[in-house]
């Protein structure tokens with residue numbers, strides 16, 4: 001059976017169930033790298049240029065860990081997931097950067113996903129991807145339908161069950177989840193956690209942020225747990241049409257949860273990320289207008305776990321005190 005390697009990084013958290021359904025329906029096996037650990041980070045870091053952001057360094061480490069375990073590596077070049085809304089340039093260059101930095105990588109499946117070029121182009125790209133596994137167009141069509149249904153169920157599951165992405169993936173595949181496993185059954189505080197999925201769900205990058213917050217008595221709400229249409233409406237209210245793919249997830253989710261009157265909001269970004277610095281500023285401004293406690297965490301490979309815990313504890317103490325005074 002052909003094995004397709006899927007690095008557990010970047011778009012994995014949003015699209016893994018869809019990709020897995022597609023490849024398995026075509027008779028291939030998907031092999032996912034382990035949750036990020038020190039070895040994975042170190043190997044990725046050793047190949048990337050210094051200016052590369054932390055999630056991309058981590059991505060390279062995941063690719064390296066899969067090199068001997070698969071026949072193909074799946075690294076789509078995702079240019080745009082919405083009309084006139086573009087991804088950060090790092091995503092577009094991922095397949096080429098991987099070829100240059102990891103020459104031992106198996107052949108890369110690198111469909112270019114650009115929704116600006118229309119549905120017909122997208123279909124053509126996916127049929128071309130499927131043709132690596134079968135020459136029967138009917139089989140590819142069935143795989144696309146299965147992938148689409150799986151993706152809808154995954155997103156609906158997160159909203160209906162009130163669980164975060166990694167918990168939903170764990171529930172679908174019956175595996176332990178990497179983050180958010182220590183559920184607090186009597187949460188005192190509703191805290192919105194805003195950031196890229198590959199930052200807020202990667203326990204190595206964020207020092208187990210979700211499970212820490214849950215253990216401290218917080219109920220966590222992430223962008224993926226809200227309805228996409230509601231996020232689009234909330235985002236349009238603040239910035240009109242999006243220019244970045246993640247605008248609905250950051251500005252839209254920020255506004256949505258601020259209006260839903262969460263007790264506090266934590267935004268998480270990685271040091272040096274240009275798109276985040278602009279988007280998070282918009283959310284920070286709204287939180288200040290609506291007088292919602294707001295914490296901004298900027299992470300990089302040097303972030304100290306102790307310092308992070310102290311900041312979280314201080315923030316939650318402040319939110320709790322404020323809540324007691326206001327009720």
Ligand code: SF4
Pocket residue numbers: 053054055056088089090091196270272273274275276
């Ligand atoms: S959006 Fe920011 S964190 Fe994400 S890949 Fe681009 S620079 Fe890195």
